[in-house]
Amino acid sequence: MKPVVRVQHVSKQYSGHQAGQAHALTDVSFELGGGQVLGLLGHNGAGKSTLIKSLLGAQAYQGQIEINGCEPLSQRAKLMENLACISDVNVLPDWMSVEQLIDYIAGVHPKFQPLVAQQLLAQTDVTLGRKIGALSKGMKVQLHLAIVVATDVNVLILDEPTLGLDLVYRDTFYRHLIEWLQDGERTLLIASHEVAEIEHLLTDVLILKHGQVVWQSPIDEIQNAFFILDASDEHRQVLDQCQPLMVQPGLGSSKWLLPRACYDQVSSLGQVMNVGLTELFLALQKGVQS
DSSP: OOOSEEEEEEEEEOTTOOTTOOEEEEEEEEEEOTTOEEEEEOOTTSSHHHHHHHHTTSSOOEEEEEETTBOTTTSHHHHTTSEEEEESSOOSOTTSBHHHHHHHHHHHOTTOOHHHHHHHHTTSSOOTTSBGGGSOHHHHHHHHHHHHHHHTOSEEEEESTTTTOOHHHHHHHHHHHHHHHTSTTOEEEEEESOHHHHGGGOSEEEEEETTEEEEEEETTHHHHHEEEEEEEGGGHHHHHTTOOSEEEEOSSEEEEEEEGGGHHHHGGGEEEEOOOHHHHHHHHHHOOOO
16 A cells, blocks of 8 residues: 655755765654554654654755655645644734634635534634634644634644643643544644653654664554663673663662563563653653663
8 A cells, every 4th residue: 555655765955064964854754544643753853843844844854755746845735635733833824813714724625524623622712703923722633623624634733732732721632632533534733842752642652862863663662662660789790791772770770771672581580561652752862871
């Protein structure tokens, strides 16, 4: 089956950067089909937003990108018929009311269903008569998601969508997002540094650091690649030979994030625990610390 999103050897270099820091993105490749959810992870400056701008056709890039068969730079209008993006940057017009925005989108996008948007907003505190500029950030995110869901796109890109939202708004946002994903033909890419918040949604993960891919796999493969061993510090010499990704010191013992290849050799030295995406993310960002 042909992938919905296809990214091959994509790089981005900004002019004016200092030597050694010129590449904001280097040789990124992945494919996504219907029903897949990719977590694009990395700290600020890792290259997440650069990749998203390239996917949206908002900037030139090196390499190849196809989304629903469209090349973002040369076919952007066609691309956006079936793709939507929600970011932490407010892009909704403050001077419009919610109702005016819905009417406007209904007039310019053939796939927008205004009644669906109104039904979704009826489950929130966002009222049709309010000016967008008077809405809280959480309400704006809910409004944006309602518009996206009502437009019936098959690809959604989220760039730090819940940044600055309280727990109630985050819970509501992800509940509506899961409802949108119920159709298995839809594809989601979500960029975040809030790893624990999105882990339960993901089928795949791509971790960036300084524009480089440092880990890429289906989410289930993490358990097959690594494990955590809580062991006495007296075993440090043996465990160091396993080239741990991270060592977290404790009282008399430490937690070692180790390659699965070492399991038979050292598993009897302590308590074995599963590796979560959060632990792997921190290890790859920080490196070995002991």
